[in-house]
Amino acid sequence: MRTNIFLKGLALATILLSATIGTELRAEERDATIIIKKMQQAFFYQGGILRARVKMSLTTSDGNKRLRELTMLRINVPGGEDQRYFMYFHGPADVRRMAFLVYKYPNKESDRWLFIPDLGLVQRMASKDASSSFVGSDFTYEDVSGRNIGADSYKLIKEETYENKPTFVIESTPTTAAAYKRKISWIDQTAFLPLKEEFYDVQDQLFKVFTADEIKQVDGLPTITKRVMKNVKSGHQTLVEFAEIQYRVPLKVEDFSERALRNPPKEWIK
Amino acid sequence: MRPVHVFAVLASLTTLAGDIVYATELHGFLLGNYAARVTGDRRRPTSGDFLLGEERLQLKLSGSNEGGSVYFAKADFFHDEVAGQNDLDLREAYLSHSAGAFDFTVGRQILTWGVGDLLFINDVFPKDYTSLFSGRPMEYLKRGTTGFKTTLTTEIASADLIIMPFFEPNRLPGSDRFFFYDPFSSITNRVENRPRHDLANTELALRLYRPILEWDGALYAYRGFFRDPAMQLDSMTAPTQVTINYPKSSVYGASLQGNALGGVVSLEAGHLDSRDDNSGTNPLMPNSQTKYLVGHQRSLWTDFTAGLQYYGEYMHQYDSYLANVPAGFPSQDRLRHVLALRLTQLLKYQTWRLSWFSFYSPSDKDFYFIPETSYRVSDEFSVTMGGNVFGGAKETTSFGQFKRNNNVYVNMRYDF
Numbered sequence: 001m002r003t004n005i006f007l008k009g010l011a012l013a014t015i016l017l018s019a020t021i022g023t024e025l026r027a028e029e030r031d032a033t034i035i036i037k038k039m040q041q042a043f044f045y046q047g048g049i050l051r052a053r054v055k056m057s058l059t060t061s062d063g064n065k066r067l068r069e070l071t072m073l074r075i076n077v078p079g080g081e082d083q084r085y086f087m088y089f090h091g092p093a094d095v096r097r098m099a100f101l102v103y104k105y106p107n108k109e110s111d112r113w114l115f116i117p118d119l120g121l122v123q124r125m126a127s128k129d130a131s132s133s134f135v136g137s138d139f140t141y142e143d144v145s146g147r148n149i150g151a152d153s154y155k156l157i158k159e160e161t162y163e164n165k166p167t168f169v170i171e172s173t174p175t176t177a178a179a180y181k182r183k184i185s186w187i188d189q190t191a192f193l194p195l196k197e198e199f200y201d202v203q204d205q206l207f208k209v210f211t212a213d214e215i216k217q218v219d220g221l222p223t224i225t226k227r228v229m230k231n232v233k234s235g236h237q238t239l240v241e242f243a244e245i246q247y248r249v250p251l252k253v254e255d256f257s258e259r260a261l262r263n264p265p266k267e268w269i270k
Numbered sequence: 271m272r273p274v275h276v277f278a279v280l281a282s283l284t285t286l287a288g289d290i291v292y293a294t295e296l297h298g299f300l301l302g303n304y305a306a307r308v309t310g311d312r313r314r315p316t317s318g319d320f321l322l323g324e325e326r327l328q329l330k331l332s333g334s335n336e337g338g339s340v341y342f343a344k345a346d347f348f349h350d351e352v353a354g355q356n357d358l359d360l361r362e363a364y365l366s367h368s369a370g371a372f373d374f375t376v377g378r379q380i381l382t383w384g385v386g387d388l389l390f391i392n393d394v395f396p397k398d399y400t401s402l403f404s405g406r407p408m409e410y411l412k413r414g415t416t417g418f419k420t421t422l423t424t425e426i427a428s429a430d431l432i433i434m435p436f437f438e439p440n441r442l443p444g445s446d447r448f449f450f451y452d453p454f455s456s457i458t459n460r461v462e463n464r465p466r467h468d469l470a471n472t473e474l475a476l477r478l479y480r481p482i483l484e485w486d487g488a489l490y491a492y493r494g495f496f497r498d499p500a501m502q503l504d505s506m507t508a509p510t511q512v513t514i515n516y517p518k519s520s521v522y523g524a525s526l527q528g529n530a531l532g533g534v535v536s537l538e539a540g541h542l543d544s545r546d547d548n549s550g551t552n553p554l555m556p557n558s559q560t561k562y563l564v565g566h567q568r569s570l571w572t573d574f575t576a577g578l579q580y581y582g583e584y585m586h587q588y589d590s591y592l593a594n595v596p597a598g599f600p601s602q603d604r605l606r607h608v609l610a611l612r613l614t615q616l617l618k619y620q621t622w623r624l625s626w627f628s629f630y631s632p633s634d635k636d637f638y639f640i641p642e643t644s645y646r647v648s649d650e651f652s653v654t655m656g657g658n659v660f661g662g663a664k665e666t667t668s669f670g671q672f673k674r675n676n677n678v679y680v681n682m683r684y685d686f
Contacts, residue, residue, distance in 0.1 A: 058619065066649045092649035093297050093685035103484075111484060111529055118409035120382040124486070126533040126567040126575055133573060136620030179572075236619060258479070258486075259423045263366070263373050266334050270293070 032154035035168050035187055042192040044146040045083070047221050047247030050074040051268055054087075054242055058137055061235025067092060068135050071269040077253055081106040084256035085145060088269040095135075099261045104145050115261035122261055131179050137238040138208065138229035140179055151176045152183075162186045162195050180208070191215070191222040207233045219247045294333040298686060301326040305404040305658075305679035313447060321447050321677050322404040323351030328361075338368035352447065362414050373421040378414040381432060383477050383490070385527045385536040387612060388627065389581045391561045392490035392523040392540050394475060396497055398441040403448070403658055403672065405679025413438060427480040434473040437465040439516060440497040443672070451671035453599060454501060454512050463515040465495050485528030490540065492521040500555050506596065517555050518545035533568025536579070550587020553595045558586040573616035582607040600666040603633045621646045629669060636662025636670035655680045 056068040073086040085102040089095045103111040112125040129141045152172040159168055167186040174180065180199040187194055193215060199208035214226035223245060230237040255265060305322035312318070326348040334340040346359040364377030384393040388402075388411075401410035417434040443450055465471040473494030480487055495516040503509040523540025539562040547555040561584075567577035585591060588604040595601045613626040627640040642656030657678045662670025 060619075064648075093299070094646075094649075094652070096297060109529055109532075118380070119412050120380040122382075124385075124527055124529075124534045124536075124567075126569050126577075128569045131572045132569060133616075133620060136616075138619075254425060257423070257428075259373070259421065259428065263340075263368060263421075266338060266340075267336065 028156050029154060032156040032168075032170050033149070035156065035170060035192070036152075036154050036172070036185075037149060038192040039185070039187050039194055040146050040149060042222070043194060043224070045076055045081075046223075047219065048076060049247070049249045049251050051244070051246045051249045051251075052242045053244040054240060056135070056137055057239045057241075059237050059239070066136075068095075068137070073249070073251060073256070073265075073268055075251060075253055075256060083145065084253065086256050086260055086264075088264045099264055101256060101258075101261055102141075102145065103256075106148050107150065110141070110145070113258070113261060120262075122258055128177070130177050137240075138231050138236060139238060139240070142179075143210070143229065147178075148176075151178070157184070159189070160186075165189070165195065167195060193222060193224055205233075207231060213239075218245045221247060294331070296329065296331050298327065298329040299683050300686075301328065301407070301681060301683045303406055303679070303681040305677045307675055307677045309674050309676050311449060311674045313445070313449065317447075320352050321675065322406070322679065325349050325351075340366045342366075360414070371423050373419075373423075375419040375421075376417075378416045379419065380412045380414050381417070381419070381475075382412060383430070383488070384523075385486075385525045385538050385565065386563050386581070387565065387567075387577060387579060387610065388629075389563050389579055389608070389610060391538050391563060392477075392488075392492070392521060392525065394492045394494065394497070394521055396438040396440055400441050400443050400448075403443055403675065404677060405656055405658060405681065407654070407681065407683070413441065427478055429479075430475075430477040432473075432475040434475070434494070435469070435471075436467050437471060437473065437495060437516065438497070439464065439499065442498065443675070448672065449674040451666045454503070454509065457503075457509055457512050459511045461511065461513050462499075463513050465516055471495075482526070483528075485526050488525045490521065490523045490525070492519075495519055496544075496556055498556075502554060517547065519543060519556070520545060523561075531566060531568070533566055536563070536565035536567070538563050548587075550585075550590040551594050553591060553599065557588070557591050560584045560586070567612075573620065575612075575614050577610075577612040579610040580607065581610065600664065606631060606633050606668075631662075631667070631669065634662060634664075634667035634670065636660075636664070636667045638669040638672070650686065651682075651684050653680070653682050 050073070052072050054070050054072050058066040058068070069090040071088045071090065075084050077083060083104040085104065087100040089098045097117040099115040101113045110129055112127065114123050114125055115121070116123060127141065132141050134141050134144050152174050155171045157169045157171050159166065161167065166189040168189060170185045170187060172183040172185065181202050181204055182200045184198045185194050186196040193212060194210065195212050197210035198206055201207045209230050209232060211228050212224045213228055214224070215222055216225045223242070225242045225245070227240050228237060249268065251268070303322055303324050303326065304320065306319045307321055326346050328344065328346045330344045332340070332342045342362060342364055344362040346361055348359065349356050360378060362378050362380055364375050364379045366373060366375040381395040382393055384391055396413040396415055397411055398413050415434050415438050416436045417432050419430060419432045422429045473492070475492045476490065478489045496519045497516065499514045500517050502513040502515055504511045520543040521540050523538065525536070525538035527534065527536045539560070542559045542561060544556050544558045548558065550557045561582065563579055563581040565577060565579035567575060569575045583606045585602065585604050592601060608629050608631045611626070611628050615624045616622065617624070623644045625642045629638040631637070637660070639659040640656060642654060644652060644654035646652045657676070659676050660669050660672040662673060664670050665673065
């Protein structure tokens, strides 16, 4: 049933893509776009509704470490590519009980709300997906929840083996505002997960490297359980570990609302 | 950082006793908070420069069970160096329970709604301006209210109904520490007359809200009292006593907030009905007003946000107000308006925060600036420094009256 929806979604997306930009794309560009599309599905959309306990370790070049611990809930809004994220912070102590709600839209800036418990305040946030750091880490909002597929153009540069896995190597060049000038992605040919990504800045120098350091089968779905984003210029890096991952959690789209911010769903944020 | 499970033993006993799991957690912080007036003015010959000198231990105890019940208590134990005393402030203590579409919260709780940033129209809940003006962390701007809150969430709309039987005034700067405008400063005989804790004096606040085309829409209604004090004299000609009271008020309003113009746009308005002075003839009581604000907040570059708000208060019975202002009294304008600017830059992976907040009123010709910088040394320890700068053409306006209280503050905090 779910596979059907997934396949239909993929087929529809492919048709839409070819309908909108297909005629202007050369064959290899279209292939690259389809690979990126599959990667986004596998990385950001799979399993319907996701719950995970997330631990982020932020380490400076001189070894100072900070931690962020949160529970993440994610749901795909039926009938499109919209998504909703809910994050509840367990630590550190100064952000404990804070909750963060994101309505993600494929073609425009996300709606974001932050609940600040000490003020009883639900506040809309005006940060930019492409450039804002997620909770002071090396990941931007976009790195966490995916970049609009139409915001970059893609080129399949080569196919090569990366860490014993055959991969597609794709270059992304932004057509709208981005934190990078270009990005090279190594995408696993079977699971379609990104194994490595290199981000180049305006001077075309490498500044950030993403690696998927651990991939596990969760409910039969290949899932990145450890990932690292390293800023090679500053030496700062962020390790993100996913634990207690559950797919197809019985939550509804409406559960991702102001009520959840003020009164988080206890059974899911333990 | 790591939760301290003081009641871990108790929790495990409970687990053994039944299948309901209670998770109890203890957190909090130790805060040292100091603010010194830099104008050289002394409130009394004996008092020094310090507006604030305090050490606070805040403890937060919370727990919940699988059945949707929650308890939460937050208490500050503090030593006030300026007053030379120890005290306790029970900031929040509530029980809450969720059942289906309903959430019930009973007890002392901090309540906030509305879309203004430090500008309040429909947020009628108690505030502590003394904290704001002397550089306590922002959470101290809000005070707890004892009440019964019911939230109903439905697909059509959601509603919050809050019943507050115990009136809680705003905390405003007092003459023990602050300089401010007092039209009757020569009359020292003062009595405070708060609304009695009668059932008839129970305050009601209602909010209805729902998304409207990806915007957050809300309607508000409140029936209760002004939280800022009004003054009454025993005689207008030869006054010997000032009675501080809190006149009846109602507020009806609406707000909209959403993503637009490359950022967040906020709109809010409210009609404030001064029920004890509908005719506007008592100049010592607040006149009925319409308040409104328009705000826009956007991120201009990485980790930098700018927010601009325009706020206005329009007095309804201005003619009768003017006709009744006693000679020699400063009269207010029909329209008071304020521009507020907030700039925030985060640096070094958000461990440094530089911020600027300012109010400027073109009608009152006065201002209030809060420059602040804070550095998070580690996940647990942070240091914040800032200033409160007031000024204006007159010493009788909202911000201008505080200009002799310009101060710098520092606070250090360890969270656990």
